[in-house]
Amino acid sequence: MRQRGDAEIVEVGFLNYTDPTFATAVERCVEQGATRIVIAPYFLIAGKFVVEDLPATVEKVRPRYPDVMFETAGVIGFHRAMADAVLASASAARLPEEWEDAMVDNRAWCREQTKCPLYGSRVCRVQIEVPA
Amino acid sequence: MIALLLMAHGSPRPEANEDIRKVADLLRSEKKRPFVLVGYLDCNEPDIATAIDDCVTAGATTILAVPYFLHSGRHLLRDVPAILKDAALRHPAVSILMGDYVGHQPEIAEVLMDRVRASG
Numbered sequence: 524m525r526q527r528g529d530a531e532i533v534e535v536g537f538l539n540y541t542d543p544t545f546a547t548a549v550e551r552c553v554e555q556g557a558t559r560i561v562i563a564p565y566f567l568i569a570g571k572f573v574v575e576d577l578p579a580t581v582e583k584v585r586p587r588y589p590d591v592m593f594e595t596a597g598v599i600g601f602h603r604a605m606a607d608a609v610l611a612s613a614s615a616a617r618l619p620e621e622w623e624d625a626m627v628d629n630r631a632w633c634r635e636q637t638k639c640p641l642y643g644s645r646v647c648r649v650q651i652e653v654p655a
Numbered sequence: 656m657i658a659l660l661l662m663a664h665g666s667p668r669p670e671a672n673e674d675i676r677k678v679a680d681l682l683r684s685e686k687k688r689p690f691v692l693v694g695y696l697d698c699n700e701p702d703i704a705t706a707i708d709d710c711v712t713a714g715a716t717t718i719l720a721v722p723y724f725l726h727s728g729r730h731l732l733r734d735v736p737a738i739l740k741d742a743a744l745r746h747p748a749v750s751i752l753m754g755d756y757v758g759h760q761p762e763i764a765e766v767l768m769d770r771v772r773a774s775g
Contacts, residue, residue: 524764524767524768527764527768529764529767529768529771530771561771561774563767563768563770563771565725565767566725567674567723567725568666568668568671568674570666570668570671594774595774596767596770596771596773596774597770597773597774598770599725599763599766599767599770600674601673601674601677601678602766602769603681604762604763604765604766605674605678605757605762605766606678606681606682606685606686607760607762608757608760608762608763609659609661609678609682609721609723609754609757610682610686610688611755611760611761611762612721612722612754612755612756612757612759612760613659613719613721613754614754615754615755616719616720616721616752616753616754616755617752617753618752618753619735619736619737619739619740619743619751619752619753620736620740621753622731622732622735622736622753623732623733623736641729
């Protein structure tokens with residue numbers, strides 16, 4: 524979205540497990556001069572995370588920035604471009620074995636979080652970084 | 656014959672699966688991909704394994720299984736490949752390939768920005 528020039532400021536914040544947190548992302552927006560922050564839920568459906576957890580998280584952060592306007596956009600849901608995304612994804616098809624290796628790379632972005640379903644498991648970064 | 660299999664997480668709320676069914680319809684009607692099925696990892700039927708069996712029964716010789724997921728987490732990198740490898744053992748004559756996940760595609764930025772614009 525930065526490359527596309529969609530907005531002057533684009534930041535990412537996570538509700539769980541991963542850094543930066545939602546609060547940090549808001550802070551970064553404000554530091555860069557944001558006066559209006561549109562939160563785009565990166566979710567396919569409006570489930571519990573979007574309907575309950577996200578508003579609760581927003582309400583915790585909002586009082587810190589009384590001069591900033593907060594809005595929450597709709598979830599991804601159905602959109603015609605999703606069919607194109609499926610076709611682009613299909614064109615990259617390879618053997619399922621090759622996808623498993625990608626797991627190792629992903630955890631570089633993890634933060635220690637005991638609530639994570641993978642915490643302490645074989646693939647958890649926290650364990651892997653313990654010196655042998 | 657190439658089958659396109661959309662693999663979704665599934666949800667206990669039936670309306671949540673309506674979106675992926677609409678995407679599948681769009682692929683069949685406008686994108687000229689007649690052979691599109693949906694399979695669910697959890698909560699819904701058919702599950703992915705059954706959907707693959709259905710593809711084969713319907714004559715698929717290649718199955719492009721696309722994860723309808725935004726993130727490359729545990730489901731995508733462990734559960735789904737395991738199901739697909741298992742299916743490959745059941746159908747040795749069929750080429751079962753796993754696509755990238757939809758969250759990895761630039762189209763997502765377009766969708767997000769449409770939602771942002773609509774909120775203003």
